Amino acid sequence: MNPPEDLINILKKEDNFLILTHSTPDGDALGSCLALKFFLEKLNKKVEIFAEKPIPLQYRFLPGIDYIKDLKEITLKNLNVLILVDCNKIKRVSYEREILKKIESFNGKTFVIDHHIIDDQDDNRSIKWIDPQKAATGILIYNLIKSMKGKITEEIAVNLYTAIIVDTGNFQFDNTTEEVFSIATELVKAGAKPSYIYQQCFESWRENRFKLFIRMLNNLEILPPLALSYISKSDFQDTNTKESDTERFVEFLRILNDINLTVLFREIETDLIKVSLRSKGDIDVSLIAREFGGGGHKNAAGYRTKGSLKYSRNQLIKKLKKYNLL
Amino acid sequence: MNPPEDLINILKKEDNFLILTHSTPDGDALGSCLALKFFLEKLNKKVEIFAEKPIPLQYRFLPGIDYIKDLKEITLKNLNVLILVDCNKIKRVSYEREILKKIESFNGKTFVIDHHIIDDQDDNRSIKWIDPQKAATGILIYNLIKSMKGKITEEIAVNLYTAIIVDTGNFQFDNTTEEVFSIATELVKAGAKPSYIYQQCFESWRENRFKLFIRMLNNLEILPPLALSYISKSDFQDTNTKESDTERFVEFLRILNDINLTVLFREIETDLIKVSLRSKGDIDVSLIAREFGGGGHKNAAGYRTKGSLKYSRNQLIKKLKKYNLL
Numbered sequence: 129m130n131p132p133e134d135l136i137n138i139l140k141k142e143d144n145f146l147i148l149t150h151s152t153p154d155g156d157a158l159g160s161c162l163a164l165k166f167f168l169e170k171l172n173k174k175v176e177i178f179a180e181k182p183i184p185l186q187y188r189f190l191p192g193i194d195y196i197k198d199l200k201e202i203t204l205k206n207l208n209v210l211i212l213v214d215c216n217k218i219k220r221v222s223y224e225r226e227i228l229k230k231i232e233s234f235n236g237k238t239f240v241i242d243h244h245i246i247d248d249q250d251d252n253r254s255i256k257w258i259d260p261q262k263a264a265t266g267i268l269i270y271n272l273i274k275s276m277k278g279k280i281t282e283e284i285a286v287n288l289y290t291a292i293i294v295d296t297g298n299f300q301f302d303n304t305t306e307e308v309f310s311i312a313t314e315l316v317k318a319g320a321k322p323s324y325i326y327q328q329c330f331e332s333w334r335e336n337r338f339k340l341f342i343r344m345l346n347n348l349e350i351l352p353p354l355a356l357s358y359i360s361k362s363d364f365q366d367t368n369t370k371e372s373d374t375e376r377f378v379e380f381l382r383i384l385n386d387i388n389l390t391v392l393f394r395e396i397e398t399d400l401i402k403v404s405l406r407s408k409g410d411i412d413v414s415l416i417a418r419e420f421g422g423g424g425h426k427n428a429a430g431y432r433t434k435g436s437l438k439y440s441r442n443q444l445i446k447k448l449k450k451y452n453l454l
Numbered sequence: 455m456n457p458p459e460d461l462i463n464i465l466k467k468e469d470n471f472l473i474l475t476h477s478t479p480d481g482d483a484l485g486s487c488l489a490l491k492f493f494l495e496k497l498n499k500k501v502e503i504f505a506e507k508p509i510p511l512q513y514r515f516l517p518g519i520d521y522i523k524d525l526k527e528i529t530l531k532n533l534n535v536l537i538l539v540d541c542n543k544i545k546r547v548s549y550e551r552e553i554l555k556k557i558e559s560f561n562g563k564t565f566v567i568d569h570h571i572i573d574d575q576d577d578n579r580s581i582k583w584i585d586p587q588k589a590a591t592g593i594l595i596y597n598l599i600k601s602m603k604g605k606i607t608e609e610i611a612v613n614l615y616t617a618i619i620v621d622t623g624n625f626q627f628d629n630t631t632e633e634v635f636s637i638a639t640e641l642v643k644a645g646a647k648p649s650y651i652y653q654q655c656f657e658s659w660r661e662n663r664f665k666l667f668i669r670m671l672n673n674l675e676i677l678p679p680l681a682l683s684y685i686s687k688s689d690f691q692d693t694n695t696k697e698s699d700t701e702r703f704v705e706f707l708r709i710l711n712d713i714n715l716t717v718l719f720r721e722i723e724t725d726l727i728k729v730s731l732r733s734k735g736d737i738d739v740s741l742i743a744r745e746f747g748g749g750g751h752k753n754a755a756g757y758r759t760k761g762s763l764k765y766s767r768n769q770l771i772k773k774l775k776k777y778n779l780l
Contacts, residue, residue, distance in 0.1 A: 300649060305642065306642040306643050309639040313639055316635055322626070323627055323630055327708075330709065331708050331710070332711045333709045334711050335711075342672075345671070350661065385658045385659055385660050385661075
């Protein structure tokens with residue numbers, strides 16, 4: 129799917145862009161925003177990015193990361209166009225009402241560039257370029273730059289390579305296509321260093337994160353084809369870790385044979401549980417996540433729910449049985 | 455480095471080939487042997503592969519795997535040419551004297567196709583095509599097939615893709631170059647399915663292997679920049695696992711920040727320790743392994759040593775200090 133003409137025209141015509149992404153931004157979100165920013169700046173545009181801080185440690189190496197401002201300080205002045213990147217609705221930008229209200233007050237042109245499945249059409253004001261067939265929003269940004277005859281600089285290459293490896297689990301998920309490898313080839317040619325970027329994104333665990341990981345393994349419950357585990361509030365406290373330290377934990381459980389559905393429950397506040405689901409093959413976990421008000425992709429989705437860890441576990445098991453997944 | 459003319463001429467001229475690889479064959483060894491076999495058979499050659507059995511569970515999905523015969527039953531009759539693949543000397547084919555003696559009795563033409571650093575020139579009889587710059591022997595086989603205008607069939611693509619991901623840690627090691635991605639692109643185009651092959655190679659752990667993994671984590675010792683762990687004979691016995699179940703364990707420890715050297719000691723028999731070393735960046739662990747009579751690559755090497763787990767740990771620490779690595 130090519131970038132919409134409307135989007136290309138606006139990028140050429142307008143001068144002041146604001147880029148936003150989803151709450152708790154990951155490597156695809158941050159890398160895509162930054163690559164778009166570097167590209168627009170080459171066209172002599174003014175660009176600002178606001179995102180939730182702090183930026184997770186593993187993404188602080190990204191070229192341009194210091195240009196990203198704290199979402200709490202968002203301003204909309206001198207702004208022609210708002211672009212949501214790796215995010216298809218304003219309400220996913222933040223869980224804070226005040227921030228959302230401010231963003232929603234913007235009445236200029238809004239674009240969406242994303243690869244997440246859209247669950248409803250409640251936001252009709254924005255022009256959407258959404259392609260759930262693509263492994264990462266970074267691939268849409270790459271295609272946009274190529275469509276507009278832009279150059280893939282080293283800064284752009286590193287950001288887009290990061291976007292791709294984070295959303296394909298470093299070339300391991302079902303979304304790893306011929307196109308993904310073909311783009312990776314060009315990004316490496318343009319200066320992205322695979323082992324360095326891999327180390328930054330995936331091999332920079334502090335020792336306390338490692339301890340949290342061992343706790344998760346000890347909390348593991350195997351009910352083939354499901355493997356599930358949890359991290360309690362006290363697990364976080366005892367190891368001096370936080371939610372962002374659990375990135376990739378749920379993916380790790382995929383390593384088990386005969387398991388095609390993995391789930392991690394995290395007690396991020398008392399009685400507030402964040403649930404991540406991963407699947408192999410045809411199992412569509414985004415359907416499950418949407419039943420609980422969440423979202424995501426076929427093989428990677430999530431939601432938040434109220435109640436205890438035990439309650440949320442039982443609630444999910446019931447739903448999986450309803451879908452004949454258990 | 456292009457394939458030697460001698461090798462290409464012999465492959466065209468001769469009719470009966472025997473392919474062998476190193477002891478405890480991994481995905482690069484098996485995938486490269488099988489890809490070469492499928493290619494030669496298209497040229498109407500007779501080909502036999504002998505390797506150590508049993509084939510590790512994770513490689514049993516490889517197209518053609520059932521054609522591989524048990525090394526114990528090796529015969530050299532009707533044979534024109536011996537090709538060592540992913541292995542640069544006959545003595546690495548087996549640790550069993552009787553088998554080695556039989557192979558060494560062969561006095562026809564011998565070729566080596568490999569990417570391991572060669573540590574001496576004791577075997578001058580064979581014609582060697584060794585390129586340590588290449589991430590996997592599978593890349594040499596790919597280049598050989600392309601040089602000879604062969605077709606990359608789906609069977610060949612799956613075998614070579616496996617060879618590449620096993621030796622690059624699925625595109626994470628320093629050896630992951632633009633060429634690696636460019637070849638991966640073509641292999642996927644030819645029918646290799648990345649997520650399926652990844653799952654077979656890396657995500658088919660049985661539950662008892664997982665239990666062994668947790669034991670290794672509990673045995674972990676962190677002495678930055680070194681992380682080391684061990685698996686005792688009783689760890690294997692208690693979890694009903696064996697040495698081949700530890701594949702990728704040592705790589706996992708790379709995940710720790712500030713760690714650029716990881717080591718795993720395995721007590722495979724009483725007082726016989728197998729040691730695997732992995733490094734990041736410029737640290738050359740093959741130098742260390744060679745000091746103990748082993749071998750490998752800059753970032754991945756190994757050796758065997760006699761004595762207790764504790765003795766071998768202290769022996770290595772002493773050597774690392776000598777090399778100023780600790």
